[in-house]
Amino acid sequence: MFLGHAITAQQLFGQLLIGLINGSFYALLSLGLAVIFGMLNIVNFAHGALYMMGAFVAYFLLHEFGLNYWWALIGSPLIVGAFGALIERTLLVRLRALDPLYSLLLTFGLALMIQGLFQNYFGASGMPYAIPPQLAGAHNLGFMFLPNYRAWVIGFSALVCFATWFLIEKTRVGAYLRAATENPTMTRALGLNVPRMITLTYGFGVGLAALAGVLAAPINQVRPGMGADVIAVVFAVVVIGGMGSILGSIITGFTLGIVEGLTKVFYPEASNTVVFVIMAVVLLIKPAGLFGKVV
Amino acid sequence: MAKAEPAAPTLAVSGLQAWYGESHVLHGVDFEVRPGEVVTLLGRNGAGKTTTLKAIMGIVGKRRGSVVFAGRQTIGLTSDRIARLGMAICPEERAIFASLSVRENLLLPPRITPTGGLTLERIFALFPNLAERLASGGGKLSGGEQQMLAIARILRTGARFLMLDEPTEGLAPVIIRQIGQTIAELKREGFTILLVEQNFGFAATVSDRYYVMEHGRIELGLANADLDANAMEQLHVRLGV
Numbered sequence: 001m002f003l004g005h006a007i008t009a010q011q012l013f014g015q016l017l018i019g020l021i022n023g024s025f026y027a028l029l030s031l032g033l034a035v036i037f038g039m040l041n042i043v044n045f046a047h048g049a050l051y052m053m054g055a056f057v058a059y060f061l062l063h064e065f066g067l068n069y070w071w072a073l074i075g076s077p078l079i080v081g082a083f084g085a086l087i088e089r090t091l092l093v094r095l096r097a098l099d100p101l102y103s104l105l106l107t108f109g110l111a112l113m114i115q116g117l118f119q120n121y122f123g124a125s126g127m128p129y130a131i132p133p134q135l136a137g138a139h140n141l142g143f144m145f146l147p148n149y150r151a152w153v154i155g156f157s158a159l160v161c162f163a164t165w166f167l168i169e170k171t172r173v174g175a176y177l178r179a180a181t182e183n184p185t186m187t188r189a190l191g192l193n194v195p196r197m198i199t200l201t202y203g204f205g206v207g208l209a210a211l212a213g214v215l216a217a218p219i220n221q222v223r224p225g226m227g228a229d230v231i232a233v234v235f236a237v238v239v240i241g242g243m244g245s246i247l248g249s250i251i252t253g254f255t256l257g258i259v260e261g262l263t264k265v266f267y268p269e270a271s272n273t274v275v276f277v278i279m280a281v282v283l284l285i286k287p288a289g290l291f292g293k294v295v
Numbered sequence: 296m297a298k299a300e301p302a303a304p305t306l307a308v309s310g311l312q313a314w315y316g317e318s319h320v321l322h323g324v325d326f327e328v329r330p331g332e333v334v335t336l337l338g339r340n341g342a343g344k345t346t347t348l349k350a351i352m353g354i355v356g357k358r359r360g361s362v363v364f365a366g367r368q369t370i371g372l373t374s375d376r377i378a379r380l381g382m383a384i385c386p387e388e389r390a391i392f393a394s395l396s397v398r399e400n401l402l403l404p405p406r407i408t409p410t411g412g413l414t415l416e417r418i419f420a421l422f423p424n425l426a427e428r429l430a431s432g433g434g435k436l437s438g439g440e441q442q443m444l445a446i447a448r449i450l451r452t453g454a455r456f457l458m459l460d461e462p463t464e465g466l467a468p469v470i471i472r473q474i475g476q477t478i479a480e481l482k483r484e485g486f487t488i489l490l491v492e493q494n495f496g497f498a499a500t501v502s503d504r505y506y507v508m509e510h511g512r513i514e515l516g517l518a519n520a521d522l523d524a525n526a527m528e529q530l531h532v533r534l535g536v
Contacts, residue, residue, distance in 0.1 A: 175399040179392045186390040189354050190404035191378035191452060 012265055013144040019261020020254070021150055021219065024157035025212050027253025029234040030241060031161055032208035035168070038181050038244040039201040042092070042103035047234070048227030049114035050206050053080050054213025055222045056118065059129055069132035069214070076214045077207035084206025088199045096198075111227070118224035126221025153215050160211065161250045168246055177201060181244075236279040242292025252290065303366060305330050305456055305487045306351070311360035313343075313350040320346045322511040323360070328456075328489050333482050335490040335498040338508035339535055344491040345387055347508070348458045351489075352384045353377050364456070379407055383449035387460040387491075389441045393434030397425065400433045400444055404452045411453020418447045421477055439470035446477065457481070460491045475500050495534065507533050 029051060036044045057079050058072035067075065087110065095102045135149040168174040180187045180194050188194040213226075220226055233256075241252030256275055264271040282290060304327040313321040321343050328334045336344045349355040351362055353374035362369045369377050383404075392400055406412050419426040422443040428436065436444060442462055449457060459478075463471045471494075478488060478501045492498040498505065499522075507515040507530065515533065517526055 172399075172402070175395050175403060178394040179399075179403055182392050182394050183390055185354050185374075186386065186392075187403075189352055189374045189378055189384055189386075190448070191375050191407070192403075192405065193375050 007265055009143055015261040015265045016258065017144070017146070017150060017261075019258040019264075020154050021257070022260060023254040023257020024154050025216060025230065025253075026234055026237045026257050027161050027250045028157050028208055028212040028215075029230070030237045030249035030253045031164055031246065032205040032212075033234065033238050034241070034244060034246055034249040035164070035208070036202055036205035037238075038246070039177060040088075040092070040096075040103070040198055042100050042107065043235075043243075044202075044205065045104060045108040045231075046087075046110040046114065047107075047206075047209050048229075048231030049111040050080055050084060050227070051209040051213040051216070051230070052118065052224060052227035053083070053114065054210025055129070055217040055226060056122075056213075057210065058214045058217050059127060059222045062129070069218070072214050072217075073211070077210040080210035080213075081203040081207030085199050085203035087206075088202040092202065093195070093199075111231075115224055115228060122224055124223070124225060126223035126226075129217035129222050131218040149218060153219070157212075157215065158254075160208070161253075164208070165246050165250060233275050236275045238289075240275075240279050240282045240289060242289025244293070245289065245291040248289060248291025302330050304328060304363075305332075305365060306489065307361070307363040308347075308351065309361040309363075311347070311350055311362060312358065313346050313355045314357040315346070316356060320511050321350060321358075324350075324508075324511070324513055326506050326513050326516065328487055330487055331482070331485055332503045333478065333488045333490060333501050335492050335502040335505045336508055337492065337495060337498065337505055337530070337534060339533075340493075342508040343511040344508050345460055346511075348384060348386075348460050348489065348491060352382065352458065354384075378404075378452070378454070381407055381454045382456045382458070383452055383454035384458045385442075385445045385449055385460060385462065387464065389445040391433040391436065391441045391444055393432060395433050396429065397431050397433060397436065397444060398429040401425070401429075401448055401451065404448055406451065407453040411455075413450045415451075418450060421450075421480070422447050439466050442466060442470070442474065446474070450481075455485070456487045456489070458489045458491075461493060462490070463492070463494055463497050471497060493534075495530065509533065 029047060033044055033047055036042065054076045057076040058069070061067040061072045061075055062069075091106060092103055095106060131149045135152050138145045138147040139151075168177055176187070176192060176197060180192065180197050184194050216226065237253050237256050238249055240256065241248035256278070259278070260271055260274060263274045270277070286292070306328040308327065309325050311321055311324040312319070324343070324347055326334075336347060338344050346355060350358045353369070353372060358370065360370060364377070364380060364382055367380065369380065392403070395403065401418070413421075424440055425443055425447055428440060433444070446459070446462065462474050466474070475497060478490075481488065482501065490498060490502065503519060505517045506513045507517070515529070
């Protein structure tokens with residue numbers, strides 16, 4: 001595995017850090033996909049484009065309204081989430097009675113439209129978004145330098161993932177969601193407004209994507225193509241973890257980020273494809289995904 | 296002195312038709328349930344009893360006709376609106392949510408009015424087994440426990456009109472007796488109940504009136520007072536028991 005040259009501790013921890021960062025985004029994005037898939041039974045192909053919108057809204061909030069990163073962290077998910085709810089209420093709801101394939105095609109079309117629009121106005125090159133001053137700088141941990149913003153991204157993502165898991169598994173609101181996911185007809189017959197829950201769930205999943213976009217803005221540049229770059233890996237993560245599993249998507253996201261990082265250290269040629277190779281293996285051994293329920 | 300007007304029926308079904316996809320299952324069902332009554336729908340498998348309950352609740356594919364509940368036309372309403380008007384269904388398959396705990400199942404349905412519905416105390420008095428199983432997953436309960444949970448769940452909402460689809464199916468005699476006692480108790484408290492039962496013996500212990508369904512229609516209506524030998528003979532023939 002050590003291809004002739006020594007790996008320094010610096011390199012290893014450097015790549016592990018990048019791996020954890022990527023893992024944070026994989027976890028947040030696949031979590032949003034899992035929440036949407038569980039409730040609506042559709043694969044939200046627009047997820048990458050909405051992640052990109054989240055970053056752009058942060059950019060606009062700063063440059064048009066002077067609202068800084070911390071405002072964007074709340075504002076962008078709310079704005080893009082509301083946009084998502086609008087999409088569900090006006091478009092996706094009409095396809096609900098049909099084969100899920102139609103909803104898939106619709107979200108795919110939306111992704112192309114959104115990305116195309118942004119690319120038209122902003123070109124393909126990226127725009128910078130500054131790291132918020134409160135998170136600038138780094139800490140010297142001895143074996144490596146840990147940039148504060150990177151540590152924040154990892155910690156905050158983990159917190160959001162845990163909070164979402166807790167909300168769904170341990171609270172009353174989560175019980176409504178789990179019931180409506182399991183048996184929407186009966187849930188509705190007990191008096192709960194299931195269509196409204198579906199709209200809010202889609203909005204919530206989209207909000208998670210937008211949140212990831214805000215977190216990503218200071219690290220990657222704010223580009224129309226940033227969603228498309230990451231979405232293929234995120235789908236692979238969701239397939240590996242299991243399509244509807246909340247916990248599965250979180251654990252798999254972080255783990256695969258680390259695996260990707262380690263691959264970059266020890267066998268860089270495979271780093272782009274390792275996630276897909278793992279996906280192929282999982283599909284052969286356990287098609288429902290590592291944490292998926294075999295129906 | 297003027298004679299008292301009979302109370303308006305709690306539920307008045309007229310010309311109810313229903314489809315599952317292309318399949319035309321109900322061909323014009325007419326019957327009514329009066330306040331405080333227990334009415335049983337009898338009939339063979341496939342007669343349309345379950346479909347009737349589902350059509351009244353609004354959870355069937357397509358329906359037409361008239362369903363007037365507590366003075367309101369509900370044929371065009373969604374099932375959650377109907378539930379919030381005070382109607383509740385306990386389906387044949389019980390539909391306990393396996394991804395929820397027993398406690399979560401019990402507390403899931405919203406209360407129609409803030410004060411309506413049985414208190415948890417009262418529910419646990421009716422169904423002591425449930426109190427012990429609150430933390431269990433919904434899917435881990437026995438058939439009898441699931442049935443009790445399904446009934447307890449709708450009692451909490453404050454709905455006063457209950458539709459119970461084969462509540463005794465597949466259950467042990469001791470639990471069947473307990474359910475019979477529960478229904479009798481609810482009747483004493485003024486609940487109105489529409490029951491679907493294959494087990495005529497059980498139905499006879501709680502029902503005031505019966506309707507016999509065949510091929511998606513009501514063919515016969517009987518009250519307890521009408522159950523002479525002749526009527527029982529007819530029932531035996533129609534129900535095939």
